Amino acid sequence: MTIRWGILGCGEAAEVKSGPALRQVSGSQVTAVMRRDTSKAEDYARRHGVGRWHGDAGALIGDGDVDAVYLATPPHMHLEYGLEVCAAGKPLLVERPMGRNEEEAAALAGAFEAARLPLFAAYYRRALPRFAKAKEIIDAGVLGTVTSVHYRLCHPRLHWAPDPATEWRVRPEVSGGGFFVDFGCHVVDLVDFLCGPIDEVSGHVRSGPGGLPEGDVVMSFRTASGVLGAGAWCFATGMRDDALDIVGTRGRMRLRIYWNHRIELDGDFGSRRLSCPDPPHVYTPFVEEIVSALADRPTPVGSAAAAVRANRVMDTVLGRKAEVR
Structure with missing residues (x-):
């Protein structure tokens, strides 16, 4: 089984830390990336051999070639985007801290628990x-x-x-x-x-x-x-x-x-x-x-x-x- 990841926020972390691992680990591949600046998303995709890129979070989350989402935005977007991933029925790996405060982190954890979906925080x-x-x-x-x-x-x-x-x-x-x-x-x-x-x-x-x-x-x-x-x-x-x-x-x-x-x-x-x-x-x-x-x-x-x-x-x-x- 191979997990096909979509990276939501392909900035610094995805460039030098997480991205290479998601692409290279056995049973894992990156099939799509997203960044609001579509030209930067395209640049990342072309340099790293990723076939699809998006300028909209919803497009990546709904991409049929994405099994799970890695959310690498700053924390203020974790809850909003995380709940969208949950609604789409997909597992989520979210950068740390999981929220700006306990309330946001608990809300995200509660949503995934209720949906019986995997949720991981990137305390690598x-x-x-x-x-x-x-x-x-x-x-x-x-x-x-x-x-x-x-x-x-x-x-x-x-x-x-x-x-x-x-x-x-x-x-x-x-x-x-x-x-x-x-x-x-x-x-x-x-x-x-x-x-x-x-x-x-x-x-x-x-x-x-x-x-x-x-x-x-x-x-x-x-x-x-x-x-x-x-x-x-x-x-x-x-x-x-x-x-x-x-x-x-x-x-x-x-x-x-x-x-x-x-x-x-x-x-x-x-x-x-x-x-x-x-x-x-x-x-x-x-x-x-x-x-x-x-x-x-x-x-x-x-x-x-x-x-x-x-x-x-x-x-x-x-x-x-x-x-x-």
């Missing part, structure tokens, strides 16, 4: 080798009982003074927030994957230069299994730092979310360094899992329920609703 890092290996290490008890999680990210995104006119990620009406929503959702989802769902969370937020959203964000949390955690994101800096520490009764595991593929283990078992490089196209393991799931083989990646939880946590940290309990 769950399937990358180092995070799959980290899950294996935790589940095998190498760290003992996991007691705490600590994350920090320093990134000069706001230090570069992005222009909201061209950078939609700092326009809350489009993205749902700022760079915390864009970067932080991956971390929230990985904590959910590695240590279980977060059921208590609180946070503090400070604006960046010129009032841009989410210059500094800190959060503290507890998972349903009792793991305590904290995270800090700073986007108004001139340096880079990225570290996820998972601490247990026997030792610590350190991973990098973005810039390093190594796992560092230290504890009563000694010190180990494991190299887990990314594949050439980072979506490849994730797309393999999604194609498997569409063939009725369960997968731990792309969970719509986990994507709704990620939006709920971020809403709480950003003060958009009462503390999660």
